[in-house]
Amino acid sequence: xxxxxxxxxxxxxxxxxxxxxxxxxxxxxxxxxxxxxxxxxxxxxxxxxxxxxxxxxxxxxxxxxxxxxxxxxxxxxxxxxxxxxxxxxxxxxxxxxxxxxxxxxxxxxxxxxxxxxxxxxxxxxxxxxxxxxxxxxxxxxxxxxxxxxxxxxxxxxxxxxxxxxxxxxxxxxxxxxxxxx
Numbered sequence: 490x491x492x493x494x495x496x497x498x499x500x501x502x503x504x505x506x507x508x509x510x511x512x513x514x515x516x517x518x519x520x521x522x523x524x525x526x527x528x529x530x531x532x533x534x535x536x537x538x539x540x541x542x543x544x545x546x547x548x549x550x551x552x553x554x555x556x557x558x559x560x561x562x563x564x565x566x567x568x569x570x571x572x573x574x575x576x577x578x579x580x581x582x583x584x585x586x587x588x589x590x591x592x593x594x595x596x597x598x599x600x601x602x603x604x605x606x607x608x609x610x611x612x613x614x615x616x617x618x619x620x621x622x623x624x625x626x627x628x629x630x631x632x633x634x635x636x637x638x639x640x641x642x643x644x645x646x647x648x649x650x651x652x653x654x655x656x657x658x659x660x661x662x663x664x665x666x667x668x669x670x
Contacts, residue, residue, distance in 0.1 A: 504637030597631035
């Protein structure tokens with residue numbers, strides 16, 4: 490397999506800053522705003538977005554947590570086993586604007602699982618979706634409200650997101666199974 494880097498660290502930072510501004514604009518501020526990252530890299534990206542928002546709106550109080558969706562997935566029998574992660578949400582999400590954050594939006598199945606998990610926790614006023622990369626190939630009618638980069642790809646390609654906190658380096662690459670990038 491060969492890989493081609495499509496986003497560098499500075500590109501990722503710029504995309505997250507833009508997403509942060511778009512979230513603020515869409516929500517008209519930070520009131521009742523909750524950012525929930527989907528493990529693993531979505532949690533890191535969500536915390537960065539919350540930190541950006543705090544810099545943009547000093548004194549704002551935005552909860553940044555995580556929402557593990559492992560046990561809500563409908564493809565557990567088709568994918569490798571994964572240990573459930575932590576879910577960290579505020580005491581109540583009822584009436585809140587919840588922004589789910591994921592690294593790559595692909596089939597939509599992870600987000601469907603996240604919506605099911607949210608349903609068990611409470612009833613947000615509205616749920617938005619932020620994705621660093623939208624690669625297309627949706628199997629469910631789900632779309633991101635905030636996208637860092639649209640990256641159309643072939644089904645046999647793989648999008649790899651590396652973030653410093655998890656991987657020690659930072660970039661997004663596209664890997665081709667055909668031996669070409």
